[in-house]
Amino acid sequence: MTSQRKTYIIANWKMNFTPGQASLYLHRLSNRVQSSRNLQIVLAPSTISLQPLSLQINRRQFKLCAQNFYWRDFGPYTGETAISQLRGFVDYALVGHSERRYIFGETDKDIRAKVATAIRNDVTPILCIGETALERKNGETKSAITDQLLGGLHDVSDEDLRKVIIAYEPVWAISSNKHAKPAKPADIAEAEMLIRKQIARLYGQTTADAIPILYGGSVNASTAAGYLDIPGIDGLLIGDASLVADSFCSIIESAKGIIDER
Numbered sequence: 360m361t362s363q364r365k366t367y368i369i370a371n372w373k374m375n376f377t378p379g380q381a382s383l384y385l386h387r388l389s390n391r392v393q394s395s396r397n398l399q400i401v402l403a404p405s406t407i408s409l410q411p412l413s414l415q416i417n418r419r420q421f422k423l424c425a426q427n428f429y430w431r432d433f434g435p436y437t438g439e440t441a442i443s444q445l446r447g448f449v450d451y452a453l454v455g456h457s458e459r460r461y462i463f464g465e466t467d468k469d470i471r472a473k474v475a476t477a478i479r480n481d482v483t484p485i486l487c488i489g490e491t492a493l494e495r496k497n498g499e500t501k502s503a504i505t506d507q508l509l510g511g512l513h514d515v516s517d518e519d520l521r522k523v524i525i526a527y528e529p530v531w532a533i534s535s536n537k538h539a540k541p542a543k544p545a546d547i548a549e550a551e552m553l554i555r556k557q558i559a560r561l562y563g564q565t566t567a568d569a570i571p572i573l574y575g576g577s578v579n580a581s582t583a584a585g586y587l588d589i590p591g592i593d594g595l596l597i598g599d600a601s602l603v604a605d606s607f608c609s610i611i612e613s614a615k616g617i618i619d620e621r
């Protein structure tokens with residue numbers, strides 16, 4: 360991790376926990392986690408839990424993140440939630456998660472509209488990108504990452520890029536994938552360098568050096584420290600292991616240990 364950037368530990372609870380369970384979990388976590396400078400702990404519950412958790416949460420300890428939203432601000436879009444409706448509750452929003460791309464058919468056009476809408480509403484978009492197993496097998500990893508990155512950032516100005524976080528999540532490493540296997544640090548380091556290089560090409564080196572890049576995919580309490588040690592990786596986006604308070608707290612402790620060693 361590079362010293363001047365913050366470290367992010369983000370729990371993506373996906374479609375788990377009722378609002379009551381989410382509240383109980385947050386209560387347990389609050390008693391166990393001390394806030395720490397340079398470490399941002401972020402929880403991404405289901406949309407239905409955002410409002411109640413926003414009343415319960417100590418914002419110096421945790422921030423909230425939307426898992427999804429629609430890119431229009433209001434209107435006749437049955438079943439959708441606008442980021443303008445969530446902005447009082449959340450500081451962050453996931454955009455372009457592979458489950459949204461491949462299960463719900465979100466396109467780069469949807470994703471770039473969401474990135475721009477989040478920024479306009481003062482919510483930090485966490486743009487998720489990553490190749491599928493097939494793309495990797497076909498030697499298309501670099502082009503898949505580049506296409507998703509440039510597609511998502513298409514409408515983002517130099518100034519606004521400073522409000523964006525990138526998460527590299529290779530689809531084949533995500534635990535919900537039947538044949539998931541953990542990514543090797545070398546693969547992650549290579550993707551991180553490619554992402555920073557592309558951002559430097561478009562926005563300049565200073566901006567590329569400032570943007571946080573996270574890793575996600577089968578991270579657990581025993582592998583977190585190793586991933587956080589990869590140069591240029593500024594944090595973790597965690598699915599399954601964030602659903603159990605013990606393992607999520609151990610991951611937070613690993614991050615604190617690494618920050619303290621710097």
Ligand code: 13P
Binds near residue numbers: 371456575598599
């Ligand atoms: P897992 O940690 O369960 O692999 O999920 C990663 C992820 O999709 C986080 O957004």
